Amino acid sequence: MDWGFAGATFMRLLAAVPLTLAVWALSVILGAIVAAGVTWMRLSDSKPLKAIARAYVALFRGTPLLIQLFIVYYGLASLPAVRHSLFWPFLRDPFDCAVLALGLCTAGYQAEIFRGALLAVPHGQVEAARACGMSSLVLFRRIIFPISLRHGLPAYSTEMISMVKATALVSLITLWDVLSVALKIRNDTLVTYLPLILAGVIYFAINYVIGAVFLILERRLSPHLRARPS
Amino acid sequence: MGVFSIFGFGPGGWGLAMLQGAAMTLLVSACGLLIGAAIGALVAWARLSRHRLAGAAGEAYAALFRGLPELLVVYFVYFGTSTLLTGLANLVGYQGFVGVPSFLAGALAVGVISGSYQAEVFRAAYLAIAKGELEAAVSVGMNRLLMFRRIIAPQVLRFALPGLGNLWQVALKDSSLISVTGLTELMRVSQVGAGSTHQPFGFYLGGMALYLVMTLVSTRLFDVAEARATRGMRRAAG
Numbered sequence: 054m055d056w057g058f059a060g061a062t063f064m065r066l067l068a069a070v071p072l073t074l075a076v077w078a079l080s081v082i083l084g085a086i087v088a089a090g091v092t093w094m095r096l097s098d099s100k101p102l103k104a105i106a107r108a109y110v111a112l113f114r115g116t117p118l119l120i121q122l123f124i125v126y127y128g129l130a131s132l133p134a135v136r137h138s139l140f141w142p143f144l145r146d147p148f149d150c151a152v153l154a155l156g157l158c159t160a161g162y163q164a165e166i167f168r169g170a171l172l173a174v175p176h177g178q179v180e181a182a183r184a185c186g187m188s189s190l191v192l193f194r195r196i197i198f199p200i201s202l203r204h205g206l207p208a209y210s211t212e213m214i215s216m217v218k219a220t221a222l223v224s225l226i227t228l229w230d231v232l233s234v235a236l237k238i239r240n241d242t243l244v245t246y247l248p249l250i251l252a253g254v255i256y257f258a259i260n261y262v263i264g265a266v267f268l269i270l271e272r273r274l275s276p277h278l279r280a281r282p283s
Numbered sequence: 284m285g286v287f288s289i290f291g292f293g294p295g296g297w298g299l300a301m302l303q304g305a306a307m308t309l310l311v312s313a314c315g316l317l318i319g320a321a322i323g324a325l326v327a328w329a330r331l332s333r334h335r336l337a338g339a340a341g342e343a344y345a346a347l348f349r350g351l352p353e354l355l356v357v358y359f360v361y362f363g364t365s366t367l368l369t370g371l372a373n374l375v376g377y378q379g380f381v382g383v384p385s386f387l388a389g390a391l392a393v394g395v396i397s398g399s400y401q402a403e404v405f406r407a408a409y410l411a412i413a414k415g416e417l418e419a420a421v422s423v424g425m426n427r428l429l430m431f432r433r434i435i436a437p438q439v440l441r442f443a444l445p446g447l448g449n450l451w452q453v454a455l456k457d458s459s460l461i462s463v464t465g466l467t468e469l470m471r472v473s474q475v476g477a478g479s480t481h482q483p484f485g486f487y488l489g490g491m492a493l494y495l496v497m498t499l500v501s502t503r504l505f506d507v508a509e510a511r512a513t514r515g516m517r518r519a520a521g
Contacts, residue, residue, distance in 0.1 A: 115452075115498035116491045117459035120470060124491065127477065128484035214350070221352035225463070232355055245366040249359045253351050260350040 062238055063251050069234040070255060076151050076220045076230065081213065083156030088163035095168055106164070113161030118219055121158055126150040126226045151223040155216065162212050170205030171197065203274050210267030214260045221256070231255055290489055297476045297486070304472030305493045311389050311468055312458040316451055318394025323401025330406055341402065348399035353392075354460050360392040361385065361464045389461030389468075397454050404446035408439040441512045448505030452498050459494070469493055 095106035113121065129135045129144050143149045174197050182196045224233030235252035239245060272279070292298040329341030348356065364383040372381045412435065420430040462470035473490035477483035 111499070112491075112495065116494040117456040117470065119459045119462070120473065120487055120491050120494065123474070123477075124484065124487040128487045131481065131483045218352040221354040222460075224354070232352065232358075235355075236358065239362065245362050246359075249355060249362070253355055253359070256352055256355065257347070257350045 058242075058244070059247060059251070062235075062248050065238065066231050066234055066248070066251055066255055069229055069231045070259075072148075072228065073217075073220050073230045074259070076148070076155065076223055076228070077217055079152045080155035080159060080220075081216055083152060084159035084163050084216075087157060087160035088167055091160060091164035092167040092171070095164065096171065110161045110164055113158050114165070118155070118158050119222055119225070122151065122154040122222055122226060125154040125157075147223070147226045147228050151220075151226060151228060155219055155223075158219070159212065159216050162215075163209070166205050166208045166212060167201075169208065170201035173204040174200045199274075203271075206267060206271050206274065210264060210271075213263050213267070217256065217260050217263065290485075297472075297480075297489075300472050300476065301469065301489060301493060304467060304469035304490075305497065307466065307468040308455065308458050308470075308494075309497065311386060311461060311466065312393060312451070312454045314386075314390035315393025315397055315458065316447075316454045318390060319397025319401050319450070319454070322394060322398025323405050326398060326402035327405035327409065330402065331409060345399045345402050348396055353396055353457050354463070356396055357389070357392040357460045357463060360395060361388040364388055364391070385461065385464035385466040388464055389458065389466050392461065393454050393457050396457060397450055400450050400453070401447070404443045404450065405439060407446070408442035409435065411442045412438050444505070444509050444512050448502070448509070451501060451505070455494070455497060455501070 091106045091109055094102040095110075097103065125144070126147060129150075135141060135144060144153075178196050178200065179192065182192045187195065220230060221232040223230050224236065229237075231252050235248040238248040242248075290296065290298045290301065326341045326344050329337040330345075332338060361383065365381065365388075368381045368383055369379075372379075416434055416438075417430070420434045425433065458468060459470040461468060462474060465471065467475075469490050473486045477486040480486070
């Protein structure tokens with residue numbers, strides 16, 4: 054094996070990691086904000102709001118991310134109305150489109166996680182807090198949020214990892230993320246396996262770190278579930 | 284051309300091509316799910332076995348393919364199998380490049396990914412079988428094959444059905460990635476149509492609608508199947 058080539062390839066792939074991580078972080082944050090809104094609508098008493106939230110989740114979870122990405126990047130750009138709107142500088146940029154599409158998609162999944170976590174808060178806890186005279190804000194901050202955070206964490210870590218995997222799709226809209234650099238090297242050198250394997254190693258390492266961080270977080274947040282020291 | 288005439292079935296209309304693409308999506312996803320079931324069953328078996336090496340191998344497989352981007356796996360399987368096949372062909376004297384059919388590579392890629400998730404579904408389903416039933420089967424003198432056929436397989440399938448329904452949806456969505464290999468499934472047809480008519484918005488919207496119909500209809504079908512499969516079971520709730 055050519056170690057010099059392997060090393061050079063690995064360094065080129067590492068140089069693309071910041072872009073991959075930037076798309077990941079920004080889309081996850083955007084997704085969380087949108088998801089909070091969708092969850093609020095889904096749990097509200099208003100029927101139309103509920104229906105909109107349900108439709109949003111069904112749409113973004115029921116269709117492939119790739120087609121969502123293409124509709125944002127290629128589809129919207131083809132509409133004259135969009136090209137003449139004030140969003141155009143934003144929608145013209147593949148990076149912004151990637152963040153928008155990935156963020157809207159993960160919002161659908163995150164909203165379901167948030168909803169499940171909120172529904173898992175035992176009603177007795179809420180009643181007890183009310184009986185103590187907590188206001189809605191204090192109730193949310195002290196009771197609902199901590200309990201649902203603990204409940205939602207495992208599913209949320211799965212979603213974070215699948216978002217890292219989803220960032221690989223941005224290679225198809227001209228962004229130079231880890232996968233597209235690997236494909237470019239493969240294309241230029243006709244070495245099939247090595248660039249893709251090294252890219253795989255990088256993705257795997259990123260996911261491993263994220264998984265480990267969430268495990269630590271979970272352990273921290275649930276000391277009452279740990280085995281007692283004997 | 285307006286959006287409606289583009290999706291018509293007449294000459295110049297893309298309606299039929301889109302439907303054919305959707306059929307190809309269903310076919311390649313179904314093949315992928317079946318390949319994944321075979322892989323998943325093997326991996327679950329390895330993880331449940333008392334053999335430590337087999338257990339570790341099964342665990343490594345599941346961890347690996349759940350930690351890699353799906354698109355990377357699609358590329359790797361497509362380029363990898365072609366390179367492998369070309370190498371083998373050159374060994375036996377054939378010169379030149381041998382490409383693996385994109386349908387085969389695509390189904391294999393979806394299957395390899397789906398298998399890593401199905402392994403977990405099957406493993407959990409096996410563990411959900413009441414121990415007493417297995418003991419009873421042994422005590423009436425069933426051999427392992429008969430026990431598998433009469434006791435284990437029917438119950439594993441029943442317990443695994445909700446998980447498999449989710450994975451079918453995942454396979455359906457992952458199959459859109461096979462478009463990068465040139466297979467004319469729904470995503471690829473949408474891309475080609477978008478390119479040749481300069482109407483990307485309409486085509487991707489149409490493709491999205493077809494995907495949505497497929498996922499919504501199959502959710503309903505799996506719900507019906509689940510209700511049928513569990514009709515003899517008592518539940519704590521619902």
